Amino acid sequence: MKTLFFPTSADSQPAPVLKKNSMDSSAAIIVSNLEVQYRNVLALQDVSLVVRLGGITGIIGPNGAGKSTLIKAMLGLTPVTNGIVLYNDEPLINQLDKVAYVPQRSQIDWSYPATVWDVVLMGRVRKAGWFRRFSSVSRQMAAAALERVGMSDYRDRSIGQLSGGQQQRVFIARALAEEAEIFCFDEPLAGIDKKTEAVIFDIFHELANAGKIVLVVNHDLGEAITHFNDLILLNTQLIASGSRTAVLSQENMNRAYRGQVVFFEGEAA
Amino acid sequence: MLEALIEPLQYSFMQRSLVIAVLVGIICAVVGSYLMVQRLALLGDAISHSVLPGLAIAFMIGADIFVGAFIAGVLSTVVITLIRTRSPIKEDAAMGIVFSAFFALGITLITIIQKDNKIDLNHFLFGNILGVTFDEVRNTAIISAIVVTVVVLLYKELLFYTFDPLGAQAAGLPVNLLNFGLMVLIALTIVASLTAVGVILVLALLITPGATAYLLVKRLNQMMILGAVIGIVASISGMYISYFFNLPSGPAIVLVASAFFTLALLFSPSQGILTYPQSNSDSYHLWRELKSLIRIKN
Numbered sequence: 031m032k033t034l035f036f037p038t039s040a041d042s043q044p045a046p047v048l049k050k051n052s053m054d055s056s057a058a059i060i061v062s063n064l065e066v067q068y069r070n071v072l073a074l075q076d077v078s079l080v081v082r083l084g085g086i087t088g089i090i091g092p093n094g095a096g097k098s099t100l101i102k103a104m105l106g107l108t109p110v111t112n113g114i115v116l117y118n119d120e121p122l123i124n125q126l127d128k129v130a131y132v133p134q135r136s137q138i139d140w141s142y143p144a145t146v147w148d149v150v151l152m153g154r155v156r157k158a159g160w161f162r163r164f165s166s167v168s169r170q171m172a173a174a175a176l177e178r179v180g181m182s183d184y185r186d187r188s189i190g191q192l193s194g195g196q197q198q199r200v201f202i203a204r205a206l207a208e209e210a211e212i213f214c215f216d217e218p219l220a221g222i223d224k225k226t227e228a229v230i231f232d233i234f235h236e237l238a239n240a241g242k243i244v245l246v247v248n249h250d251l252g253e254a255i256t257h258f259n260d261l262i263l264l265n266t267q268l269i270a271s272g273s274r275t276a277v278l279s280q281e282n283m284n285r286a287y288r289g290q291v292v293f294f295e296g297e298a299a
Numbered sequence: 300m301l302e303a304l305i306e307p308l309q310y311s312f313m314q315r316s317l318v319i320a321v322l323v324g325i326i327c328a329v330v331g332s333y334l335m336v337q338r339l340a341l342l343g344d345a346i347s348h349s350v351l352p353g354l355a356i357a358f359m360i361g362a363d364i365f366v367g368a369f370i371a372g373v374l375s376t377v378v379i380t381l382i383r384t385r386s387p388i389k390e391d392a393a394m395g396i397v398f399s400a401f402f403a404l405g406i407t408l409i410t411i412i413q414k415d416n417k418i419d420l421n422h423f424l425f426g427n428i429l430g431v432t433f434d435e436v437r438n439t440a441i442i443s444a445i446v447v448t449v450v451v452l453l454y455k456e457l458l459f460y461t462f463d464p465l466g467a468q469a470a471g472l473p474v475n476l477l478n479f480g481l482m483v484l485i486a487l488t489i490v491a492s493l494t495a496v497g498v499i500l501v502l503a504l505l506i507t508p509g510a511t512a513y514l515l516v517k518r519l520n521q522m523m524i525l526g527a528v529i530g531i532v533a534s535i536s537g538m539y540i541s542y543f544f545n546l547p548s549g550p551a552i553v554l555v556a557s558a559f560f561t562l563a564l565l566f567s568p569s570q571g572i573l574t575y576p577q578s579n580s581d582s583y584h585l586w587r588e589l590k591s592l593i594r595i596k597n
Binding site for chain 2: 069102105106107126127129130131132133137138139142143144145148149151152153155156158160161163164188204208214
């Protein structure tokens with residue numbers, strides 16, 4: 031069942047894990063001088079970084095640091111005032127068919143008249159093509175994705191009747207059904223149960239091991255942070271990016287949080 | 300009883316009205332469902348009021364009034380978007396400003412035309428389903444065919460876009476195009492419905508049948524189909540009420556649709572105010588929600 035999600039096609043074979051954070055690596059996301067401005071408010075300032083394949087990358091920082099904005103800007107979901115984002119040496123916004131994005135749960139109207147099955151099938155809309163119905167392959171992919179997150183029994187349930195954790199798992203299933211190379215999740219761990227958290231990290235590890243890019247906005251600095259291989263620490267500007275242990279230095283955290291209370295207690299070491 | 304209903308149908312004007320009633324019932328419910336799930340009910344109201352000046356200008360220059368109305372309707376959404384994106388004015392205020400300005404211009408123009416022509420402002424405002432011409436039936440049929448075809452062909456894309464615009468955009472769907480397409484569908488539907496219900500009440504036919512269905516079913520396609528059935532029944536009933544009691548058809552249709560909504564609101568098996576299953580766990584759930592509300596306020 032698991033292999034179903036990662037068919038080895040020419041351009042998605044598991045690449046060797048990149049140890050170096052070199053700017054010349056072609057099989058990764060390279061962000062250069064990204065800047066986002068909303069009506070005279072600078073949301074992101076001159077952010078340059080590399081997101082490597084085959085690891086789980088967390089985006090952390092205080093409230094209003096531009097964590098969600100970074101993901102949205104990278105995918106072209108919000109207007110960018112400067113900078114460029116490349117994936118395999120091509121602009122990422124021209125390759126959105128390789129991207130699966132899961133928005134914050136709070137951005138969705140959960141009273142929308144749709145069932146769990148409707149939402150998971152949305153992950154197949156792009157692959158199915160214009161004017162066509164979903165193929166049997168698409169249905170199988172959607173069913174397998176739903177099975178993977180343990181939500182098969184809820185197929186015909188209205189999405190509004192689910193708990194927060196169940197809603198999040200349905201969204202993860204939708205992302206899996208997209209057969210993407212780059213997975214972006216905005217606050218997937220906000221307000222969910224322990225069971226869902228375990229399922230989610232299990233899937234993240236599996237995706238990373240298959241050579242996918244997993245990019246996760248994470249507000250919480252609790253023990254969940256040990257699941258991330260790499261971190262991007264933001265506070266409008268980039269404070270640090272790279273391996274978790276290097277980013278979570280006391281100096282970096284002080285610079286990012288500037289005297290705000292930090293729950294984090296040095297478990298990085 | 301049945302004879303009394305069938306007998307008027309021997310008149311050709313009644314046959315034309317019947318066709319219009321069915322078509323309008325279908326497309327209003329289908330397109331209106333998109334408005335409702337996107338919380339854009341007010342936009343439907345804005346477009347419908349905005350078609351009036353286009354209609355008047357088309358009449359003055361001898362063009363097809365359907366075309367004029369459609370252009371004005373689409374233009375109003377463009378102006379609303381322009382104000383919203385290029386100024387700090389929010390969307391609801393932009394809608395209010397634009398539709399009242401368009402509406403005022405429309406009333407003014409039609410009042411001027413009325414002096415020299417046999418054109419009745421009331422028909423545009425409140426609908427006159429019994430007075431539709433063969434050309435109007437033909438236009439409405441063409442528009443209905445276009446609307447239903449587009450919705451069927453783009454159903455999965457529009458479902459994705461209206462449920463999760465950001466997710467759809469991130470998947471590479473052309474969301475601006477889908478949004479504009481939806482605006483065009485709404486404008487077309489309103490134009491096609493003008494003769495039956497009029498600009499002031501077309502909103503009710505767009506929203507009420509879909510909202511009634513929303514209380515009874517759980518998927519968008521079911522909502523559209525059941526909404527269309529409710530819309531058809533409401534508009535045919537309205538047509539007869541208009542015929543027997545010599546009332547404007549728009550208010551009659553809307554009152555029937557509103558009665559259906561009231562029934563669903565009270566007696567829906569899953570969501571009805573009077574029939575909602577009140578088990579222990581549910582009241583516990585309600586109590587918990589109340590408590591969480593209080594906590595947020597503190």
